[in-house]
Amino acid sequence: MKINYQPFSIDYSHPGDRRRFYGYAKRESIDFNSNKEIIDEEVIILTQNCDLTLWLNIKRKHPNIKIIFDLCDAYLVEPLSLKRIFRGLVKFIIRKNKKLNLSYTNLIKKVCIISDAIICSTDEQKEILKQYCNNIHIILDYQDDEISISKTNDKIKNENLNIFWEGLGSNLSLFEDIAVTLEKVNKEYPFNLNIVTDKKIPIGLGNLYEVDATKILARYFKNLNNIFIYDWNKENLCHVGSFCDIAIIPSSKRHEKMFLYKSANKLFLLWKMGLPTITSYSFAYHKAMKNISLDMICNSNYEWELKIKDAFINKTKFKKMSYKLKEHAYANYSDTTKTSAWRKLFSSLEL
Numbered sequence: 001m002k003i004n005y006q007p008f009s010i011d012y013s014h015p016g017d018r019r020r021f022y023g024y025a026k027r028e029s030i031d032f033n034s035n036k037e038i039i040d041e042e043v044i045i046l047t048q049n050c051d052l053t054l055w056l057n058i059k060r061k062h063p064n065i066k067i068i069f070d071l072c073d074a075y076l077v078e079p080l081s082l083k084r085i086f087r088g089l090v091k092f093i094i095r096k097n098k099k100l101n102l103s104y105t106n107l108i109k110k111v112c113i114i115s116d117a118i119i120c121s122t123d124e125q126k127e128i129l130k131q132y133c134n135n136i137h138i139i140l141d142y143q144d145d146e147i148s149i150s151k152t153n154d155k156i157k158n159e160n161l162n163i164f165w166e167g168l169g170s171n172l173s174l175f176e177d178i179a180v181t182l183e184k185v186n187k188e189y190p191f192n193l194n195i196v197t198d199k200k201i202p203i204g205l206g207n208l209y210e211v212d213a214t215k216i217l218a219r220y221f222k223n224l225n226n227i228f229i230y231d232w233n234k235e236n237l238c239h240v241g242s243f244c245d246i247a248i249i250p251s252s253k254r255h256e257k258m259f260l261y262k263s264a265n266k267l268f269l270l271w272k273m274g275l276p277t278i279t280s281y282s283f284a285y286h287k288a289m290k291n292i293s294l295d296m297i298c299n300s301n302y303e304w305e306l307k308i309k310d311a312f313i314n315k316t317k318f319k320k321m322s323y324k325l326k327e328h329a330y331a332n333y334s335d336t337t338k339t340s341a342w343r344k345l346f347s348s349l350e351l
Contacts, residue, residue, distance in 0.1 A: 121263030
């Protein structure tokens with residue numbers, strides 16, 4: 001089949017590319033192009049970053065084309081905010097979208113309706129999307145190629161706890177509510193917070209300008225002396241993860257609703273790195289931890305305080321947990337399962 005893929009990034013380096021369709025295409029030696037105008041492709045794969053207005057119009061003109069919409073984030077449950085209200089307008093102004101569509105949420109719904117298949121990341125997302133399309137597939141991220149760690153977790157007895165966080169710089173805002181609690185714990189149980197992210201972060205509607213990651217963190221933390229920032233790349237992901245004791249995935253009240261529908265991708269990545277992970281509540285995190293009788297989800301700042309202190313006091317327990325989590329994650333969430341899911345998706349199109 002002839003495939004047209006509309007990526008997150010020109011060089012396919014964005015995690016939404018390399019961990020999803022582009023990762024699958026490399027593994028299966030699938031050829032595709034990324035032209036922005038239809039030629040004679042049978043299948044168009046759309047990501048959240050492409051000009052949805054363009055492809056909505058093309059599908060209407062060429063109804064026989066099969067559309068796959070990779071909607072991995074839960075935009076349909078995004079709460080009302082200025083960013084949501086003006087997203088469609090800003091995308092039009094900066095020419096990311098050729099046509100004006102004032103409600104970006106409604107635009108997503110329209111694309112879902114004309115899609116022949118939709119990809120999402122959780123059962124809860126799937127239930128919402130069923131009202132727009134009857135061919136929904138849950139496909140998680142490819143991860144194994146990004147991890148090359150021999151995790152030992154051996155530490156000098158009285159060394160500070162090393163805490164790990166990784167992700168896009170735009171997600172540093174998730175520290176907004178937990179920062180005060182982390183600083184409180186640090187006074188009694190000193191730790192290093194090691195962050196692997198973008199040192200320069202595009203911000204504002206349309207990501208029109210950049211700001212240093214330290215400036216973002218300074219909005220939430222009074223003291224940055226125990227916070228160490230590393231550029232996101234595979235080498236730093238693995239190196240920094242190798243000397244950390246635990247990882248954290250916090251949320252904030254502003255992003256709580258979308259976080260609830262967040263996939264377990266990041267959690268499984270951290271488990272494969274041998275990092276016991278304390279998280280805020282999400283449906284997928286709760287399900288994943290319940291499957292192995294693990295209680296590391298926090299529903300309040302007080303629970304965050306208790307669980308981080310526990311990691312400091314009971315390092316031996318967490319060291320044993322490290323090996324078990326790594327073994328469990330590779331046994332149950334390997335990249336092989338993702339390849340099978342992508343194959344099943346394409347089979348469902350009945351070309």
